Amino acid sequence: MDWKVLLEQAPSGGMTYLGWLWSGLFWTLAVSLCAWVIAFSVGSVVGVARTVPLRVPRAVATAYVELFRNIPLLVQMFLWYFVMPELVPKAWGDWLKQDMPNLLTLPFAAQFSLWEFTAAVLCLGLYTASRVAEQVRSGIQSLSVGQTNAGLAMGLTLPQVYRHVTLPMAYRIVIPPMTSEFLTIFKNSSTALTIGVLELTAQSRQISEYTFKTFEAFTAATLIYIVITMTVIFAMRALESRVAVPGYIAQGGGR
């Protein structure tokens, strides 16, 4: 075992191999967080739309979920990156493929362009939105109909019922599944390596190809993944207990 190899100068980027790993982590986090913003907002809207008593929004939301859930993520990645630029007017497609700025100038220099990054974020975000939507929907539907009825009986409008009664409870219920959705997006971001985004997994493989120290390179990346995962889990547990409703236990203990 030769861990010192990570401190050697890497052939590009003006940094050590360890620097490559940090750069990879940076892009993993950048892709994950940007995609999560899309996933959470689009997913919330779609999830709520699936529960409202109106036919058209419900049908559209259902179609969205079915479409994005039933095509492999990797295939979606290729559709965004390779296929989409060909389906829009040619000038736009050329702009996407050729004229988007290169990211070399940013800190944590990347050898790929903004288009690769954008495609990865769009793909991951819209794919995960379909999963978030399902969590939001099941969170809302796990509340008893009596809750909605009680709200309506007080004279609240349906949007008010969602705003004050249903959603505050539903979002508390879905914190644990949301945590695992975020971790899913974080792990799935490695799929972006197939379209050239040099994120953490890609960097560790690149190190292994340059140095033949595969074990060390993979172990280092694996440890980083574990640390991030643990951090997210602990942070979300803290959030969960901060917003917990006294006397309301989602899962019955039983003796």
Place this chain on the structure above:
Amino acid sequence: MLEFDWGVIWKYRESLWDGMLTSLQLFAIALAGGIFFGTLLALARLAPWKLVSVPAAGFVNLIRSIPFIMAIFWFYFLTPVIVSKFTGQQGEAVGPFTSAVVAFIMVESAYYSEIVRAGIQSIPRGQPAAAYALGLNYWQSMGHVVLPQAFRNMLPVMLTQAVILFQDTSLVYVVALKDFLGAASKAGQLTGRIVELYIFVAVVFFILCFLASHAVKRLQARLAAGR
């Protein structure tokens, strides 16, 4: 905008079909292996002996906290090393397909073990208690009382995971194995008709997975009604 040429799919139908067969083969082996080892892992995790439960939990948590692709790279790298150590054969004797199969079984068994564990824990504690009260031991109470009920509860989740697994088989693309997506990719490079081929792949996956997940939903409704 470009002109579509869908004829390219017919032209490459044989290699696409071969790719699909590879995908299905990988899917079937990973599914069977994943469920089998996943059940063992779940039992190990819930066993009252720390020497068994702690390593099992460690393995499952490790696999679940790294990306699927990272796990594929790991086993793609490790399998030949380990095989040559035990058999003395050259590492090259292990083909990419075997390595991919090992990677998928390992990853899926971690995922399935969580499903089985949740299924076992969904059984009210009175059930094993009643089995113990009759004098059954740990394995008998698991085998006759807890697991049969747990598997029935888990069936829809297991099948849903199977649909996800089928989609995940496309990830072997990263080790250049010619599965369905890999075959389409290859044909796309040869002909420049990447748009048609990727759209075709997406449509085929969509139809298969859509039908399968709806069948699972119907089964779930029937199981719920039969209760």
Place this chain on the structure above:
Amino acid sequence: MPMIELRNVSKWYGSFQVLDDCTTSVGKGEVVVVCGPSGSGKSTLIKAVNGLEPFQKGEIVVNGVSVGDPKTDLPKLRAHIGMVFQNFELFPHMSITRNLTLGQVKVLGRSQEEAEAKGMKLLDRVGLLSQKDKFPGQLSGGQQQRVAIARALSMDPIAMLFDEPTSALDPEMINEVLDVMVELAREGMTMMVVTHEMGFARKVAHRVVFMDHGQIVEDCTKDEFFGSVRSERAQTFLSKILHH
């Protein structure tokens, strides 16, 4: 020598003490009713008798075998002590017949025919022979509990433990279960029964144990208990449950 003997048994959940120095016994052929307010530890106590609830201090000896001893073969011990649960705990994925034969075949090593013959005899005894091919979910609560009693009896137990056997039942079904239990008591079965059914206690109990806050507050004969209850806590409890 008593059939079941508890000596100074204590149990904690973390820092919370659920059983506090409990000492009592059940003689052969004796029927002992354990009562007390909810959360008083009576369910925990009865589950400790066949080792379903571990305890930290004291000793429980059943038929000469120490339950807390790590060397004790618990499955073997449990095979001879029948237990009936509050929520019946029939195995929902098995027919009534299989529920009755599982333990006999797997634990006692009886043949399937022998086990079925035994099971059917007991099912007939609790008046449910016609239900033998149904599944637990198709029976009423009272019927399920009677099957559960038959299942426990099929193991030829030397003693029976009842953990609130009627408290999950609708009122009109309570008597069908109590009738079976009364009959069993009159046949001389050794029984330890956690219940609020004071009518049952009056009819067949030899002794009554009253628990509160994990302690055994009263342990006396039926006549003493219902005649002049000594502790104030037991009196309050009795006046509450006898009023409905």
